[in-house]
Amino acid sequence: MEGKRILRLEQRRADLRFPLPERFAERVANARIDRLARQAKFLSAHLSTGEVLIMHLGMTGRFTISGQRTGDFHHETGGLTAHDHVIFHMEGGETVTYNDPRRFGFMELWPAANFEAYPRLMTMGPEPLSNGFSAAYLDTALSGKAAPIKAALLDQSVIAGLGNIYVCEALYRSGISPKRLSRSVPGMRASRLAPAINAVIAEAIAAGGSSISDFAGTDGNLGYFQHRFDVYDREGEPCKRCGAVVKRIVQSGRSTFYCSGCQK
DNA sequence: GCTTGGACCTGATTGC
DNA sequence: TGCAATCAGGTCCAAG
Numbered sequence: 001m002e003g004k005r006i007l008r009l010e011q012r013r014a015d016l017r018f019p020l021p022e023r024f025a026e027r028v029a030n031a032r033i034d035r036l037a038r039q040a041k042f043l044s045a046h047l048s049t050g051e052v053l054i055m056h057l058g059m060t061g062r063f064t065i066s067g068q069r070t071g072d073f074h075h076e077t078g079g080l081t082a083h084d085h086v087i088f089h090m091e092g093g094e095t096v097t098y099n100d101p102r103r104f105g106f107m108e109l110w111p112a113a114n115f116e117a118y119p120r121l122m123t124m125g126p127e128p129l130s131n132g133f134s135a136a137y138l139d140t141a142l143s144g145k146a147a148p149i150k151a152a153l154l155d156q157s158v159i160a161g162l163g164n165i166y167v168c169e170a171l172y173r174s175g176i177s178p179k180r181l182s183r184s185v186p187g188m189r190a191s192r193l194a195p196a197i198n199a200v201i202a203e204a205i206a207a208g209g210s211s212i213s214d215f216a217g218t219d220g221n222l223g224y225f226q227h228r229f230d231v232y233d234r235e236g237e238p239c240k241r242c243g244a245v246v247k248r249i250v251q252s253g254r255s256t257f258y259c260s261g262c263q264k
Numbered sequence: 265g266c267t268t269g270g271a272c273c274t275g276a277t278t279g280c
Numbered sequence: 281t282g283c284a285a286t287c288a289g290g291t292c293c294a295a296g
Contacts, residue, residue, distance in 0.1 A: 017272065040291075059289045060274080083274085101283080102273050104290060120291085147267060163289055195286080212289065213276070253269055255288085 001045065001088070001096060002036040010087040012080075016100060017058060020086070028053065028109075028140065039123050040160035042230045044115075054118065058104025060214040067094030101199040101214065124160040128201045134196045138190040145182035152182040155195075162197065165210055165232045168257050172195040172231045177263045178249075178256045203228065231257040 009025040021027060032048040042214050045053040057063075067090070079211055080087070080113040081099065086107065086176075098105070125141070126132030141158050142149070152158050153167040162170070171178050173196035176189050185193065209223030210221060212233070216222055230240055235248040246263025 056290080058273095058291080100273095101275065102288085104272070108292095145266085151267080154290090165289065210289075215289070252267085254290095 001090060002031045003033065005030055005091040006033045006047075006088050007091055008089040010089065012085050012087070016061075016085060016103045017106045018108070020107055024107075024109070027051065027055060031088055039121055040127065041163075042121060046112055050114050050254050054108045055098075055109055056105050056107075056120075058100060058102065058106070060102040061098060061100035061105030062214065062216055063218050064097050064099065064216070064220055065094055065218045066097070067092070075116050096218075104183075119154050123157045125156060125158045127160050127163065133194065133197075135191040135194040138194055139186035142182040142185045142190065145208075147182055148178060148251055149176060149180050149182050149185050150178035150256050154252070154254070159197070161201070164254050165229070166197075166200050166204060168232045170200045171261060172258060173200065175263055177260075178251060178258050179262075231259060233257065 004030050006114060007030065009028050010023050011020060014020060016092070027049065028047065030039040034044045034048055035044075035046040037044045037046070041056060043055040043057075044214075045055070047053060050069065082227075083099045083101045083103075084097050085097040085100060085103070086209070090096060090100075098107075100251065104239065116122075142152060147154055147155075150167060150171065153162055153170070154164065156162075174189065176185065176193060204210060204223075204225040207223060207225035207228065208217055210225040210229075211222035212226055231246050234246045238244070239246055239248050239259035239261055240264040244259050246257055247260050249256050251256075
């Protein structure tokens with residue numbers, strides 16, 4: 001999409017999680033996408049019109065590219081399905097279709113001149129693979145926090161871009177109990193946790209993501225990282241490290257999988 | 265100010 | 281087989 005114009009936007013419903021932008025199709029028609037970027041779980045398309053199209057996939061959103069060309073990022077599709085909500089008809093003949101059964105995703109238009117003030121990104125913590133993230137950063141961010149470390153790592157203002165799966169996996173790798181209070185993590189534990197977070201994210205990206213039911217890449221292919229989970233969705237199975245049984249608990253309304261034998 | 269739990273919505277799975 | 285209950289990868293907001 002980068003460098004190309006959106007010839008036409010096809011909007012098939014008024015809202016996703018939030019209402020789609022007013023006069024959405026009109027505002028993006030013929031706009032060139034000057035830059036396509038990602039911050040945390042947010043995608044941003046900087047348009048030649050002076051606006052930024054900000055997009056989030058929620059839990060079940062996906063983009064699929066199809067069209068005239070063939071290659072790694074293209075595949076042929078049949079007709080539109082019930083959950084194809086927004087279709088970008090691009091210069092060059094390709095279409096980029098946003099599909100989202102649960103509609104937890106969203107799209108917003110925001111002035112580029114004021115992009116830094118976009119509220120949903122203003123409070124974001126550092127990216128796991130950025131220079132701003134380190135064990136020393138975790139020491140500062142977690143000290144004094146009363147919430148369980150599992151909840152703190154899901155908090156995007158502490159660290160950006162970690163979801164439920166990768167928090168469970170990173171805590172397992174670093175041998176830290178998800179129930180441990182955040183303020184007891186700084187020090188030795190944080191020095192194990194920071195590299196574990198880096199490794200899980202880097203490996204998941206290399207594996208093409210995690211496909212449990214909905215996720216697929218833009219070529220329609222599934223991710224492979226789900227085959228490498230150590231604890232996530234392995235309730236009742238033996239821990240790969242110590243043999244104890246993997247448990248499932250609910251924290252802040254989300255499933256947590258962990259090994260009670262070797263996560264302390 | 266921090267933390268938790270409910271809400272948003274649909275589809276797949278599980279249990280009766 | 282059919283129905284109801286439960287659960288799911290994220291984020292926001294009200295209430296405690």
